[in-house]
Amino acid sequence: KYGKLYCAMAITEPGAGSDSAAVSTTAELDGDEWVLNGEKIYCTAGQRCDAVVVWATLDKSLGKAAIKSFIVPRDNPGLQLVRVEDKMGLRVSDTAALSFNNCRIPKDHILGSAEIGDTEEARKKAFGGVMQTFDNTRPQVAAMALGVARAALEITREIFEKEGVGADFSKQPYNSTARELELYRLEADLEAARLMTLKAAWMADNGQPNSKEASMCKAKAGRMGNDVTLKCVALCGELGYSEGTLLEKLARDSKIIDIFEGTQQIQQLIVARHLLGLSSKELK
Ligand SMILES: Cc1cc2nc3c(=O)[nH]c(=O)nc-3n(C[C@H](O)[C@H](O)[C@H](O)COP(=O)(O)OP(=O)(O)OC[C@H]3O[C@@H](n4cnc5c(N)ncnc54)[C@H](O)[C@@H]3O)c2cc1C
Secondary structure (H helix, E strand, O other): OOOOOOEEEEOOEOOEOOOHHHOOOEEEEEOOEEEEEEEEEEEEOOOOOOEEEEEEEOOHHHHHHHEEEEEEEOOOOOEEEEEEOOOOOOOOOOEEEEEEEEEEEEHHHEEOOOOOOOOHHHHHHHHHHHHOHHHHHHHHHHHHHHHHHHHHHHHHHHHHHHOOOOOOOOOOHHHOOHHHHHHHHHHHHHHHHHHHHHHHHHHHHOOOOOHHHHHHHHHHHHHHHHHHHHHHHHHOHHHHHOOOOOHHHHHHHHHHHOOOOOOHHHHHHHHHHHHHOOOOOOOO
């Protein structure tokens, strides 16, 4: 219906980060239009996008079941760009604070149904549907970590080769240098994260429930990306730390991958809930 819209996703608010069920941006139906009011922060592509997918509540007293997603065209007069953040990494991407002031959108700009559900079961299902977005996006974010780590390792290998350190697996570990062994360990870590990410993405593509695997790959890849890029900076010494190579940039860029789309701690919490068979109420 919407064609190829370049969309930002606005969930986070000053009072709602990891606990995304705490969003307090409101959506009220007024005739044939939804009226949105609230503040969103840290919205990737919030400045340059065509439209923003906004999480808002229909009734805060009904908890997370009342949270729905709405499509708001970027040029809507009720949507203001408050600021664009200056940040440590991911600097090519704009991260925006947005304000919705009596922002009116047509009634059909809601994603999914406006029903909140009469029973506890129906309400659980409603928010579960919104959260399923992450089953698709977490493997993609994990894939960002794979790319950043792979680039750092390729640069490190190039620098090593110029210095005559081949690291080509031709020797036994006990005959390898500490630098070679470190490179092998980092490559193994990257490969482990890569396989976990492919599995979670494959499950999503094939319609299999993958919440646990999506969180597992995001947690693993997020940690791996931070670890590999920082180790590459260290292995290359002053070349790694200087702005003369891309290593320092990749290390800065890797940090966010372990934060957005659910932090390392939140992914571990989700995995633990799956493994222990506990609900979000039972394990916080
Ligand atoms: C560059 C950038 C881009 C972003 N892009 C987007 C975007 O496009 N759309 C969007 O909606 N949001 C976006 N975010 C927001 C991001 O998703 C949140 O920052 C993230 O979910 C964490 O929320 P918070 O910052 O409020 O931290 P908090 O939730 O306050 O957490 C702070 C710390 O406490 C830990 N913590 C919190 N709860 C628990 C718990 N129950 N158990 C253990 N530890 C816990 C966290 O892991 C974290 O280490 C972006 C953020 C950044 C920095």
